[in-house]
Amino acid sequence: MAIQATYLDMPLDASDLDVENLAYFKHCAAHDFHLHRCGACGLLRYPPTTACPWCASPKSDWVPVEGSGAVHSYTEVHHAIQPAFKSHTPYLILLVDLDTQKGQPSEHEALRVVGNLVTPDGRLAPPEMVCRVGIGTRVHMVFTDVTAGLALPQWTIDEGATQPTKPWRYPQE
Numbered sequence: 001m002a003i004q005a006t007y008l009d010m011p012l013d014a015s016d017l018d019v020e021n022l023a024y025f026k027h028c029a030a031h032d033f034h035l036h037r038c039g040a041c042g043l044l045r046y047p048p049t050t051a052c053p054w055c056a057s058p059k060s061d062w063v064p065v066e067g068s069g070a071v072h073s074y075t076e077v078h079h080a081i082q083p084a085f086k087s088h089t090p091y092l093i094l095l096v097d098l099d100t101q102k103g104q105p106s107e108h109e110a111l112r113v114v115g116n117l118v119t120p121d122g123r124l125a126p127p128e129m130v131c132r133v134g135i136g137t138r139v140h141m142v143f144t145d146v147t148a149g150l151a152l153p154q155w156t157i158d159e160g161a162t163q164p165t166k167p168w169r170y171p172q173e
């Protein structure tokens with residue numbers, strides 16, 4: 001069944017034909033993080049796609065994956081393009097290296113999952129939280145409920161983890 005929802009005044013749509021994303025977000029709606037595992041070479045992949053990027057096999061299964069990792073890179077948004085995001089600036093868009101399968105199939109590879117920095121209950125993080133996060137910060141996944149049948153996988157600071165003394169951030173004013 002197709003997904004149609006609104007998040008911060010923006011439409012979110014996945015059509016009936018987009019079977020990979022519908023399956024992915026069905027797991028997210030249950031606050032479970034699942035990824036495709038290739039039926040031929042066994043590697044996980046992200047984002048959901050019809051074939052393995054490593055060996056091109058169309059065979060795959062959905063498997064549960066732990067939503068934990070470290071920030072690989074980030075964008076800090078100070079000028080929102082969408083009006084509804086304006087009251088949330090500055091906000092962070094994170095690219096997170098999952099611990100699972102990091103360094104495979106080559107040392108430079110990782111499953112890199114994008115999401116916003118949010119509070120533990122899934123709301124866009126306030127400025128005092130944003131300024132604590134940089135490259136290397138340990139994060140774990142939480143879900144932002146949008147509507148029945150749709151939740152967005154997001155990231156929050158892993159307060160129980162050992163954090164880098166000073167995560168790398170762009171020079172501040």
Ligand SMILES: [Zn+2]
Pocket residue numbers: 038039040041042043052053054055056057
């Ligand atoms: Zn494969």
